[in-house]
Amino acid sequence: MPMPMKRTIKSFRPGDLSGLERYLNAMSTQGWQAVKPGRLVQVFRQEPGAFAHRFGYCAHRPGSADEIRWLAAQERAGWTVAARKKGWVLFRKPADAAQPDGTLDGHRETTKALFRAKIARLEAWRRALLVLGTLILLGGYFTSLLPVMYASALPLLAVALLTYWVKYYEESMEK
Numbered sequence: 199m200p201m202p203m204k205r206t207i208k209s210f211r212p213g214d215l216s217g218l219e220r221y222l223n224a225m226s227t228q229g230w231q232a233v234k235p236g237r238l239v240q241v242f243r244q245e246p247g248a249f250a251h252r253f254g255y256c257a258h259r260p261g262s263a264d265e266i267r268w269l270a271a272q273e274r275a276g277w278t279v280a281a282r283k284k285g286w287v288l289f290r291k292p293a294d295a296a297q298p299d300g301t302l303d304g305h306r307e308t309t310k311a312l313f314r315a316k317i318a319r320l321e322a323w324r325r326a327l328l329v330l331g332t333l334i335l336l337g338g339y340f341t342s343l344l345p346v347m348y349a350s351a352l353p354l355l356a357v358a359l360l361t362y363w364v365k366y367y368e369e370s371m372e373k
């Protein structure tokens with residue numbers, strides 16, 4: 199008989215790993231174990247037990263000695279792999295064996311490095327779009343063409359969105 203599955207739709211801000219971990223922990227105490235933990239859609243399977251969850255990011259190539267060494271360090275600390283996607287790994291440990299502040303070996307160091315790289319790319323895009331938006335705005339002003347001036351709204355809107363992504367990644371690095 200197949201195990202009952204449950205799909206939830208709950209959105210988490212970019213980089214909000216702590217919030218997603220708390221949500222997975224709460225679902226686990228209700229008997230739902232994460233199969234596919236996503237930032238928007240989460241899939242659970244009903245299984246007994248309650249687990250504490252932690253996300254980690256492995257920047258090493260799959261199957262490489264560095265990845266095996268990193269996973270072995272987590273296993274020595276009592277964490278087992280619950281789910282994987284690209285470089286992201288969800289670890290879990292029985293809730294009664296995990297301390298409230300229990301963390302992975304090298305907790306969040308690789309994640310912070312990943313977020314710093316993402317922030318640098320987003321900042322580069324933001325600067326380019328600010329220049330583009332300014333040039334379009336000035337072009338519309340000098341030619342007295344309102345449609346040209348209004349066209350500057352799109353790059354400036356993208357700048358606003360990128361600013362919030364950068365803010366979310368920076369806040370998540372502090373947590």
